[in-house]
Amino acid sequence: MDTVTLTIDGRSITVAKGTTVLQAAIEHGIQIPYYCYHPALGIDGSCRVCLVKIEKMPKLQTACSTLCADGMVVDTQSPEVVEARAGVFEFLLINHPLDCPVCDKGGECPLQDYSYTFGPDASRMDFPRRTFDGEGAGADVDFGPTLLINRNRCILCSRCVRFMRDIDGDPQIGIEDRGNGSHIVTFQDKGVHSILSGNLMDVCPVGALLARDYRFKSRPWDNPIAVDTVCTLCAKGCSITAWLRAKPEWAKGPRLARVTPRYNPQVNDYWMCDIGRFEYHFTESDRRLRRPLRRTDDGVLQPEGWRGVLARLREEFEAADTPGERRTIAFLASAHASIEELVVLGQIARALNGEGAERQVGVSWRVSEKPQPAGTKFKVPRVDAPNVAGAIDLGVGAPPLEDGGPDLSALKAQVEAGRVDVLYVLDPGPAGSIGDLSWVIEARAQGRIRLLVVQGVLMTDLAAAADLVLPGATYLEKDACYTNEQGIVQAASRAIAPPGDAMEDWQILVNVGAALGAGVAWASTAEIRADVAAAMPDRPGYADLPRLAFAKPAIARTWLQTSNPSERWKWDALFKDLPPVKFKGKAETSPRRDLDD
Amino acid sequence: MTFHPEMRYEEGLHVSRRERRDEGEPFAFTPENRQRLEAIASHYPPEHRRSAVIPALYLVQDQQGYVTASAIRHVASVIGCTEAEVDDVVTYYAMFFRKPVGRYVIQVCRTLSCALRGAERVAAELKRALGVEVGQTDPTGTFTLMEMECLGACDRAPVVMVNNELWHECQSPDQVGAMLDGLREKGPAALTGCHLEVEKKRGPAGP
Ligand code: SF4
Ligand code: SF4
Ligand code: FES
Ligand code: FES
Numbered sequence: 001m002d003t004v005t006l007t008i009d010g011r012s013i014t015v016a017k018g019t020t021v022l023q024a025a026i027e028h029g030i031q032i033p034y035y036c037y038h039p040a041l042g043i044d045g046s047c048r049v050c051l052v053k054i055e056k057m058p059k060l061q062t063a064c065s066t067l068c069a070d071g072m073v074v075d076t077q078s079p080e081v082v083e084a085r086a087g088v089f090e091f092l093l094i095n096h097p098l099d100c101p102v103c104d105k106g107g108e109c110p111l112q113d114y115s116y117t118f119g120p121d122a123s124r125m126d127f128p129r130r131t132f133d134g135e136g137a138g139a140d141v142d143f144g145p146t147l148l149i150n151r152n153r154c155i156l157c158s159r160c161v162r163f164m165r166d167i168d169g170d171p172q173i174g175i176e177d178r179g180n181g182s183h184i185v186t187f188q189d190k191g192v193h194s195i196l197s198g199n200l201m202d203v204c205p206v207g208a209l210l211a212r213d214y215r216f217k218s219r220p221w222d223n224p225i226a227v228d229t230v231c232t233l234c235a236k237g238c239s240i241t242a243w244l245r246a247k248p249e250w251a252k253g254p255r256l257a258r259v260t261p262r263y264n265p266q267v268n269d270y271w272m273c274d275i276g277r278f279e280y281h282f283t284e285s286d287r288r289l290r291r292p293l294r295r296t297d298d299g300v301l302q303p304e305g306w307r308g309v310l311a312r313l314r315e316e317f318e319a320a321d322t323p324g325e326r327r328t329i330a331f332l333a334s335a336h337a338s339i340e341e342l343v344v345l346g347q348i349a350r351a352l353n354g355e356g357a358e359r360q361v362g363v364s365w366r367v368s369e370k371p372q373p374a375g376t377k378f379k380v381p382r383v384d385a386p387n388v389a390g391a392i393d394l395g396v397g398a399p400p401l402e403d404g405g406p407d408l409s410a411l412k413a414q415v416e417a418g419r420v421d422v423l424y425v426l427d428p429g430p431a432g433s434i435g436d437l438s439w440v441i442e443a444r445a446q447g448r449i450r451l452l453v454v455q456g457v458l459m460t461d462l463a464a465a466a467d468l469v470l471p472g473a474t475y476l477e478k479d480a481c482y483t484n485e486q487g488i489v490q491a492a493s494r495a496i497a498p499p500g501d502a503m504e505d506w507q508i509l510v511n512v513g514a515a516l517g518a519g520v521a522w523a524s525t526a527e528i529r530a531d532v533a534a535a536m537p538d539r540p541g542y543a544d545l546p547r548l549a550f551a552k553p554a555i556a557r558t559w560l561q562t563s564n565p566s567e568r569w570k571w572d573a574l575f576k577d578l579p580p581v582k583f584k585g586k587a588e589t590s591p592r593r594d595l596d597d
Numbered sequence: 598m599t600f601h602p603e604m605r606y607e608e609g610l611h612v613s614r615r616e617r618r619d620e621g622e623p624f625a626f627t628p629e630n631r632q633r634l635e636a637i638a639s640h641y642p643p644e645h646r647r648s649a650v651i652p653a654l655y656l657v658q659d660q661q662g663y664v665t666a667s668a669i670r671h672v673a674s675v676i677g678c679t680e681a682e683v684d685d686v687v688t689y690y691a692m693f694f695r696k697p698v699g700r701y702v703i704q705v706c707r708t709l710s711c712a713l714r715g716a717e718r719v720a721a722e723l724k725r726a727l728g729v730e731v732g733q734t735d736p737t738g739t740f741t742l743m744e745m746e747c748l749g750a751c752d753r754a755p756v757v758m759v760n761n762e763l764w765h766e767c768q769s770p771d772q773v774g775a776m777l778d779g780l781r782e783k784g785p786a787a788l789t790g791c792h793l794e795v796e797k798k799r800g801p802a803g804p
Contacts, residue, residue, distance in 0.1 A: 174681035187680035
């Protein structure tokens with residue numbers, strides 16, 4: 001690769017040809033502020049804060065739009081740069097409201113941080129500020145179903161305009177009017193309607209674009225604990241960071257404050273979709289199952305101990321209609337089940353129903369169309385489950401139908417023919433993600449299934465129809481692996497503990513296996529992964545399973561976990577003199593939970 | 598609009614107080630105007646058809662005087678871009694009108710050269726003669742008065758432009774009445790030649 005060597009602030013730096021001065025500086029930890037530049041949205045040259053002095057050039061240059069050349073001598077600290085940069089900040093702030101105390105971005109706002117570092121101490125602006133829609137939080141006005149906009153805070157970097165144009169593929173955002181009156185609008189105020197809208201809040205370098213979901217909910221110092229994990233709400237498997245509130249266990253309200261995308265060039269780049277960003281709430285919703293439930297003789301679902309429900313399951317399974325026989329049991333797993341869970345489930349099926357029975361385990365998922373513009377750079381898959389590819393690779397369940405949907409015909413036929421006495425459903429995903437199972441509910445209502453067991457996380461219609469309900473864990477409550485649509489095996493880490501008596505799903509399955517006499521001997525998910533790796537030595541993704549790392553909740557170094565890796569330097573550089581956040585993260589682990597201990 | 602069966606959206610939490618674009622009557626180019634647009638668009642490579650946005654908007658104004666939201670939608674669909682992008686252009690340029698205007702839009706330059714040569718007095722005289730403020734249309738719907746930035750004819754300041762293409766130069770306040778009367782009587786013909794007159798007077802070599 002061709003390289004060029006230049007000097008920035010006296011340091012000799014060699015970078016690839018075609019690198020801009022700003023990129024070179026970021027790569028080498030030299031501090032140049034920037035707003036309109038974004039690694040995925042390219043160069044705009046509109047904010048002017050990246051001014052540097054380049055020898056032999058008569059005027060200051062914008063570092064973001066100047067290509068490095070051999071022998072270039074760049075100075076980012078000379079008095080004229082410092083003064084000009086401070087001047088730009090003074091201009092950026094002449095109309096900017098003093099909203100930081102009520103602004104969602106406060107605490108992780110590049111405008112705050114850069115102004116603090118590079119800006120002047122005081123403003124000389126004597127005139128009233130220009131305001132668009134009112135003042136303070138009152139100026140947060142409608143900007144589509146997921147967003148609000150506060151035009152007074154906008155610094156017109158045009159990142160949002162470029163995101164819609166270049167990434168989303170449908171340029172719905174524009175800049176109306178000109179000069180001092182310029183402001184960000186959608187045509188006729190109809191707002192941004194895009195499944196990628198949440199990313200606009202990430203790209204906006206100030207608190208101008210706000211997500212309704214996160215508005216007034218917390219600030220970075222309220223949720224200082226972060227877990228790097230993977231979203232499992234569709235087959236893409238975006239890398240995300242889950243942010244946890246620092247609060248004692250007994251305090252009311254959810255612990256999960258938000259999820260943000262994490263840079264992963266293989267899968268999701270800098271982005272994630274609105275489903276992953278806003279739908280994780282089901283994890284801490286009121287409909288969560290917290291205790292095992294059992295249907296009493298009067299037909300009501302009553303809380304029951306783990307031992308009680310498992311004993312009931314064994315009884316039902318062993319009770320014979322014809323002497324010398326057991327009842328037949330069939331399994332139906334959502335493709336939200338992880339690799340580990342599918343392995344245990346397959347093993348139980350094989351132990352109870354004989355060799356090859358894991359192929360007869362039904363695997364189900366929902367397919368939903370997501371309207372997106374043709375030119376979008378971030379396509380959200382149709383499949384609403386993370387592990388369809390994993391199930392296929394493990395040989396659990398039938399291959400998908402041509403339209404991408406699940407093939408449940410074999411199981412359906414058996415149920416319709418009344419050959420299934422006990423149906424065991426594993427559904428650790430959000431409501432409905434397992435697909436349409438009304439036929440199961442109907443079969444149970446008509447008595448074709450004698451016992452319906454649902455291991456899940458939410459009180460869904462299916463759980464409400466079940467005889468035994470076993471509370472499991474969502475993807476944010478367990479360490480588990482999933483294979484995304486590209487065939488990449490990814491680790492989703494445990495951020496919080498499952499609620500109440502709920503257990504991680506593999507633990508439940510191990511106990512169910514023991515109760516049914518299926519003899520499953522794994523003591524940890526690591527053992528399961530090691531077995532999968534041993535069975536698939538020639539599949540790199542699976543052979544490396546034992547080396548897959550799970551993140552633990554850790555004190556976030558705030559924007560260190562940002563989706564935009566080029567913004568990380570500022571947290572290293574700007575605040576190194578300040579003491580780290582005062583909260584201590586609590587690492588949460590998940591040992592095997594045996595019923596007998 | 599929703600993307601996903603499980604997504605909860607709230608709509609209409611706050612409403613912006615900004616003025617929205619006039620919806621207007623449903624708009625479509627007349628066949629002649631459409632033809633004119635296609636002729637203009639053929640100057641650009643097909644993948645840059647959107648470059649015809651400014652001529653397209655002028656055609657809209659030719660056809661109905663001002664640019665409405667429906668017209669923006671139509672233009673966007675005809676030249677292949679989004680409404681937001683057309684709206685950007687409409688709001689950026691002062692010569693696209695977002696409210697109905699009179700038959701003659703009188704635009705008085707107020708930039709440096711014209712200001713030094715007394716453009717303010719011309720504007721004041723126009724206001725007095727028409728009985729309107731800048732930005733308003735007179736009650737007969739004939740004249741709209743506007744102030745503009747440099748019209749690019751500084752050497753013949755002060756400059757008044759009528760309907761984007763007719764210049765009236767070296768304007769003095771006492772000529773205003775005659776100009777208005779001329780427009781009322783002869784229409785645009787009252788102004789054509791003004792530029793040429795000046796040139797003629799000075800001769801081809803200039804002063
Ligand atoms: S955008 Fe940043 S600087 Fe502006 S009010 Fe919000 S936190 Fe403060
Ligand atoms: S709303 Fe945010 S992203 Fe968009 S131009 Fe303004 S500051 Fe930039
Ligand atoms: S980052 Fe260089 S001008 Fe904005
Ligand atoms: S200043 Fe009036 S035309 Fe240039």
